[in-house]
Amino acid sequence: MKIIIAKTAGFCMGVRRAVEMALDAPSRHSNPIFTYGPLIHNPQVLELLEEKGVHIIRDIPETGDGTVLIRAHGVPPSVKTDLRQAGFTVIDATCPRVIKVQTIIRKHAQKGYAVIIIGDRDHPEVTGLLGFAGDRGYVAGNLEELASLPAFDKAILVAQTTLNTRLFEDVKSWVQMHHPDYECFHTICDSTAERQAEVRKIAGQVDALIVVGGCSSGNTQRLAEISRRSGIPTFHIETEADLDFKALSGAETIGITAGASTPNWIINRVVRAVERVPSQNGAGVMRAVFTLQQTLLMTNVYVAAGAGCLCYTCAALMKIPNILPHAWVAMLYVLSMHTLNNLTGLKSDRYNDPDREAFYHRHRLFLICLAMSSGAMGLLIACTQGAMPFLVLLMMSVLGLSYNLRLIPERFMMAGYSRIRDIPGSKTILIAVAWGMVTSALPAMSSGRSLEPAVMVVFLWSTGLAFVRTAFFDILDMQGDRIVGKETIPILLGEARSIRMLRTLLLLFVFMPVCSGVIGVFPPLGYGLAVCPAVMLLLVNIHENGFMLPGIRLEFLVESLFILAGAVTLLFGVLLRS
Ligand code: SF4
Incomplete structure (x- = not known):
């Protein structure tokens, strides 16, 4: 089954701005925080805002205190005057359009x-x-x-x-x-016109269209209306729980769009649920492939295999023999740390990836044992490679384990940071550095070649690729992360700037192995490896143009880049030997 996701699906500029202002309001303005009327027509977002301490007022009391946020729809001027006279601070999230x-x-x-x-x-x-x-x-x-x-x-x-x-x-x-x-x-608004035009276009290419959005959202209703008028089966749903899998099972191509007040994390959940349609109703190869992909991703086995492949590639670039123990260390460390990270990050998975959240709840004990045993095995193997690799890996493991722990008592807290994870952007950077260490620095260390130019370039290249991978996933998870208060690099920089940064880095990583090959720092394999950042660059561009939203398939594709690096290395090895 094919899924076409509308480029225009999800929050429009005005709604995104209003929701972000509401999420930031409790920490920036005097509490309690209210919105004048429901912020948007989406019950799930409203529930979430209520949980975050943003309440709704529908009438203006004679007196009041705290802050009232005007929603994207705007209000008559008299309402703002009355709110101020009642004693509220007013913040205006009326959409500029x-x-x-x-x-x-x-x-x-x-x-x-x-x-x-x-x-x-x-x-x-x-x-x-x-x-x-x-x-x-x-x-x-x-x-x-x-x-x-x-x-x-x-x-x-x-x-x-x-x-x-x-x-x-x-x-x-x-x-x-x-x-x-x-x-x-x-x-x-252009956003409305484009959304409606896209529904008309998609309706001609699919067997059924799913419109995601609040039942009382006018713009979502209009999208469903336009789709129905074009004669295709149309399903207006609020969340994935409303999906009619039986009715969708006959469709070969399914379109998904969403109203301007539907957050990405709800669309993502619908996409992931629709991806399961073949596994619930279909049989055979597709079903097996999907289940396998999902299991490999959720258990982090696939990402660990990617780390092993990247380590193999780095060792080949640095011409380090006997790579197997290093590849095992990289795989086991990444398996252990990513599983621990997922176990402690369930709060944001509730929004970004509910399937993973459910999986981690269901198999919590098994996953804790998996993380601990793989971490211990990685240390044991590192021990056989020398004292230095062992000590460095031990330090990295301790750092990984303490990432979520409160290290500084609250009374000595500086700038509000008591855990490493509180430091804005720390997750993206630390994951990337850890990948760089286990895939290139540790193998170099154990063969006594730490300060050679080839080692430095390989370290930068592998760390950079891991950084791009993590930051790209952070971009996809921005709305869910924002809700739980995670300050990832894309949240600090904003989506557009983060994408520009990733593009620049990827261009650099395309040229890095090629130039290193030209000046003789890398073997000829360097030319072939330019393909990995180039493919990632293509994925980033496709995403930027709105052709993809997160789903198992996209995640699998991104994680496959390191497997691709391993495959290219293997191919070059075979070609050069023959
Ligand atoms: S005018 Fe309305 S639809 Fe357009 S961006 Fe603003 S809030 Fe969104």
Whole structure:
């Protein structure tokens, strides 16, 4: 079964901004924190905000304290005044594109124009817009309502930002015919128009379309409506729990899109559930492959195999013989640390990867034993390679184990950091350095070649690739990590800047082995290895262009890069021997 995920699925700019402001509010503004009305039309996000201490108020009390956040839809100006008079601090998360419509309305209302808003009169955005028109505002939900309005000397028309684009086109034609002097402002948000256009396009390529989003979300309802009108089976669901696997089982290609108020982590969960459709209803090869991929990823066996392959590659670049013990050390260390990391990171997996969370709860004891025994075995093998590799690995293991422990008592805490994991960005950097150490530095150490140029370049290259891998996963998990308060590098830098950084690094890692080959620091294998960062670069670009969302397949693909490095090394070895 093929899955097509809409590029435009998920939070639009305005909603993302409002949700981030709400998540940051408890630590930045005076508590208690409220939103004026539900922040977005998504019950799961609202539940989560409630858990984080962001409550909803629907009416303005006579007096109050704390902070009130105005949601992306905006409010009439009088609401802000009343909130301030009641004693609240007001933070305004009105979407900049809604502010633009409010500005058009206010400017024209002040000049005496009648303001006709085409939209849903009960929608909070429309209520807010009306507030800017004073007593000159009118709302029409369709052409009949528009035709029933009195004729005005001068009037403007604006659209609710999430209006169906086709309806507004009809409205404009009607106005041209009946009131050519009225001025029409195309205020439908690009994000809405693009989302709707993409649904029309995808509908022609799939057997069924899943629209993810709150049942009361107007823009999600419109997406489902557009899909249904195109004649394909359409399923409007709020979460993966609403999926009808039986109804989907006959579909060969399934499309997935989502409303502007649907967070990525809910879409990811739906994608992962839909990926399971063949394993629940289908049989044969696909089912076996999917289950195998999932098991290898969840147990970290696949990522450990990747570390082993990367170690094999690094050893070949450094021309270190007898690589097997080093590859085992790398595999066992990575298996141990990643499993421990997953065991302690279940809070964010609840959002990012619920299957993994359930798996780790179900097999907790087994996984703890696996992590401990693989860590101990890795140390034992390192011991056979010399005192230095053993001590370094021991230090790295202790560091890994203490990553989540409170190392500094609260009263001596500086800058709010009491655990290593509290240091912003520490996870991404430490994982990468640990990978670099076990895949290149330890093998070099045990063969007494630590400071050679080839060793340095290999260390930088392997650490860098591991950094890109981890940071890329961090980008995919940004929304879930933000919710649980994890400060990964993508959260600190923002998605766009993080992607730019990864692209630059990957270009560097494409040229690094090639240039090292040219100047003789690396053997000819260096030329072949440029393919690994190049493939990763392609994946990053594809993701940036919105063609992929996290799922088992993407995770498997990324983890396969190190296996690819091992395969290239093996191939070069065979070719050079023959
Ligand atoms: S749909 Fe457009 S106007 Fe509405 S909140 Fe999102 S970005 Fe802003």
